[in-house]
Amino acid sequence: MLVISQVSKLYGDAAALAPTDLQVPGGETLVLIGPSGCGKSTLLRLIAGLIQPDSGSITFEGTRLSTENILQIRQRMGYVIQEGGLFPHLTVRDNVTVMACYLRRDASWIDCRLNELAQLVRLPEEMMSRFPAELSGGQRQRVSLMRALMLDPDLLLLDEPLGALDPMIRYELQQELKTIFAQLGKTVIMVTHDIAEAAFFGHTLVLMREGRIVQAGSFKELAQTPAEPFVEQFITAQREPMAQLVEALR
């Protein structure tokens, strides 16, 4: 589905991403994880074509990404960012349908698709005419997901989609998102820094550090056969406080 080959990116003199290879099979959920500045967001933005690689190539379903074809290919990718990136001057309906309207899709098809997606993300009908400023953080992310799914893309890219939400809503939305992914059977690439979230969603976890991939595999593989001490450290760093809490409750 997606083949990344020897892709690298420099910001000034600093390598944001060292030459990297990665293959994403269709229908799978792949999670990019690592500490801040490890290059996980850079990799996602390269896949979306928002930035251009300094070397290497990205091939999406057999087509190599280039500045000429990226606008076409983006219609087959949905993209959700941390705080939604909704257009504040447009209603929920217009935010979701803006690209379909631009492409002059049939109006009844648009209506139909909008209803379908509203049901999928469980947003009530009356929300459709509201503006982003009138929505809660969780609702905004649902709208953002609707917008990403509008044109029924083959690949869904999510950059810390739940990062700005408070823990309760985050938990609720995690459950829902997983159900939605399972329902749709789409290829998903998600960026997070939270190991529990990564383990919860990902068939494959790709742990990154300082612009390179440290280890790729299931959570079980990472936990049981860490490729480097860093893998173990990263997992324990997030698990330990919780373990201590559990201990204290006994």
Next chain:
Amino acid sequence: MKAKQGIGVMLLGFFALLVYPVVSAEEPVSITVGSKGFTESVILGEMLSHLTRQTGIESRHQRQLGGTSVLWNALLSGEIDAYPEYTGTLLQEIMVKENLQTEVELKQALTARGLRMTSPLGFNNTYAIGMKAELAERFKLHTISDLKKHPELVLGFGNEFMDRADGWPGLQQGYQLPQQNVRGLDHDLAYRGIESGTLHVTDLYTTDAEIAYYKLRALEDDLNYFPVYNAVILYRADVEQRAPEVAAMFKRLAGRIDAPTMSRMNAQVKLNGEAESAVAAGFLKQALNLDVDYQIQTAWQRFWQHTGEHLVLVGISLSAAILFAVPLGILAARRERLGPIVLGVVAIIQTIPSLALFVFMIPLLGIGGPPAIMALFLYSLLPIVRNTYAGLKDIPPAIIESAQALGLPSRARLRIVELPLATRAILAGIKTSAVINVGTAALSALIGAGGYGQPILTGIRLDDTGLILQGAIPAAALALLVQGLFELIERGLLPKGLRIQTSAVKSAS
């Protein structure tokens, strides 16, 4: 590249629009008269205008233009066909480098430039030495030489006259005047000193209205000490082909206006508040037995005319500025390298003083509306360009990125997302421009474009606060009105989503 071409075409179109009326104005025969910014010149200009109309030819009077150089250049370029001038000014100011001595040499120099000059009109508006007529009568004083016999007289001169080499120091030497009690003071205060009797003698301009008002006598310059400032009519040589009857009419004024007559006419306007047009017509009736049809506009007619002129100046220049500056701001925001250059150039334009900009424009666009509109257009650019630039640059990167990620092409992104989000900033820039534009448009009267600046200039000339307010108050009201208009437009244009809970929008983006 496309954007650059588009701007090029727009610029061309805009210049074509400006030049068009200048070119087409040549078609029917009509004579344009100019005058300088003081009362005497305006009265003479009105006379020329009346005389032209007397022959059945259309005439326009560009009143009180901003100074000798504006009139001289306008005459050379054919923007005006005639204006009243003084031989002294021609010899000692305009063509001083040629060191001309006689009237014949002066006429030759004018002919070489395609200009003609009438014979002197009959008065010499130069410096004069004057005193109360009553006092002069008592001492039997008629000439400046007569002053020698009365060393006890107290002399008071304007500061400029005191300091100039050809003022008091030269005069004292030339006439061997014996007076010891001589002081320099403000010119207006000198008149009061004369009136109260603390001063006996002062300097005047020969045709000052105050001469009659304060009942002064100008002593004859019997040694011809002061240079001659004979009033003449300058006109373009082509007037003799285009409208020979008009040139003949101008010549009829030669030798007909003596100093007391001119002085009286100045007083009628300056002291009695009569209209220049009426005073000029009265003179033509009396001296040449011409019945002149003239209309004196009522205050309301003048008001509507100035309002119309002001609205045209503001309307065209501001619309052109909006059409030009918004794309320029977009270009600046989108091209990293071009941005600072565009903003820099537009800012530099803003620092050019308006009178200087007007004078630059005269060779290109003449006088009147076109150069004024061009200057106003240039002054209106900065706030709009800057605010458009800032409005687009201030859009949170997450929103731009989301629009990109959807696959919207650059232009659609601009139209659907970026411009609506920058609306508030762009409109704020337009509002600033509009207010500056309405204010600056008042200066356009200096190059004959009319508008509310016209009553303001006249009011300054006649020292008439009421007249100044007739221009200043409507200009202020118009500024508020235009601002209110854009306030309304903003209400219609600003997307609804941006009007609710601005703080919430910020946290959401």
